[in-house]
Amino acid sequence: MSRAVVFAYHNVGVRCLLALLARGVEVPLVVTHTDNPNEDIWFASVARIAAMHGLKVITPEDANEAEVLAAVQAAQPDFLFSFYYRQMLGAALLKSAPRGAYNMHGSLLPRYRGRVPVNWAIIRGETETGATLHTMEIKPDAGAIVDQMAVPILPDDTAQQVFDKVTVAAEAVLWRSLPALLDGSATLQPQDLAQGSYFGGRKPEDGRIDPAWSARTVHDFVRALTHPYPGAFADLPQGRLRLWQTRRAAAVDNMPTRAELRLLGDQMVLACPDGSSLHVLSATLADEPLTPDNFRGRFSAQTVTLGADIPA
The missing domain is CATH 3.10.25.10 (Formyl transferase, C-terminal domain)
Structure with missing residues (x-):
């Protein structure tokens, strides 16, 4: 049985964690965030779902601190996955899983790399977006693509409605990608970063x-x-x-x-x-x-x- 440490948050984190478990992947450790009391928490809780399945959960302020790295290494993962986790993972963490570190991103990479990709896609009038599973590198959202799935953005769709579609796409992409990842037969496609752009986070004043x-x-x-x-x-x-x-x-x-x-x-x-x-x-x-x-x-x-x- 393959083992994976999961860094996850938000609805995509919940659905992708459940997909891993349903595929028989052992998850010895889940790393997530403590909810911010000043934030409107409209999304599902990774910590709650992990607890329901008896998984060990930690909520560090800094994912790259030495204690987190030690906990990840002690879990002896084959894979490391990041599903809408809000911090960049450093080189030491990315190297801690011998069979690779993978991230689920909420756009059709290489387009809309970076923060809040669903909101940016709607702001810029796109008619589709999606979810992409890719290898993790130090440079954000730049790794080779394992698989991706497109979803439509209808003319009156809100960000939450599109995010709901992206969540389903993320679950589907991971579900259909896992067998090849687990048996080592997955074929990766390098990104052409010149075909996309990086977008930063957004604040209320924006x-x-x-x-x-x-x-x-x-x-x-x-x-x-x-x-x-x-x-x-x-x-x-x-x-x-x-x-x-x-x-x-x-x-x-x-x-x-x-x-x-x-x-x-x-x-x-x-x-x-x-x-x-x-x-x-x-x-x-x-x-x-x-x-x-x-x-x-x-x-x-x-x-x-x-x-x-x-x-x-």
């Missing part, structure tokens, strides 16, 4: 809407950052406006030079400088619901221009 964007760009931005993420926003004198759900709509009259939030009958519409618009289906202003019914009372107007808040 959710600021540029009032010069087209309606499509704003729509993609909103659905990439909506719940359970902090949301796309613009700061107004009345408070922070957050757009949580939009739908692309028809061209608008009186095309603005900066995006304008307009009350048109019983609908809120964001008119954009490219002449297109969005129906605003869910929004908050200063953390309170903003609706067509209370629009005039919140703004004392039927049109509000976004953009005075954009930093130079």
Whole structure:
């Protein structure tokens, strides 16, 4: 029986850990994170699933500290797997498993290497993404590809909806890859990194809407950052406006030079400088619901221009 130490977190971590166990891989050690109390924990718990299966679990602050390396080496793994673990694993850890270290990444590598690949793919208007199992190197997400699977990004899909698809793809990729990995027959495909780019992490402040964007760009931005993420926003004198759900709509009259939030009958519409618009289906202003019914009372107007808040 093959043995694997697993570094894992989030839904992908849960499903891939379960796939390993279902394939008969012995897991003597699981390394995961302690949940951050300041984070919206909307995803499943690797620690809880590991405990249900009687697996040893540790939650170090630094995965590369000497005590973790010693624990991994003591587990005598054949393989090391990282499934949405949030820290880079150093050279000593990668060398601790004689049959290789493998990572599951939430994109179709070599595209969207780096952090939060699902959110970035939606922000940039992609129509598909996926999951890729690859060998781990010191350079992030650069190792040879074992297998990958694509999933569609529909025009109104949110990041959570796409992430759910990527989770299924990750489980399927690992499930079908494991027999060849375990018997040594897997064929690896080196990445051509020139065909992709590296993307960094995102902070809540990165959710600021540029009032010069087209309606499509704003729509993609909103659905990439909506719940359970902090949301796309613009700061107004009345408070922070957050757009949580939009739908692309028809061209608008009186095309603005900066995006304008307009009350048109019983609908809120964001008119954009490219002449297109969005129906605003869910929004908050200063953390309170903003609706067509209370629009005039919140703004004392039927049109509000976004953009005075954009930093130079």
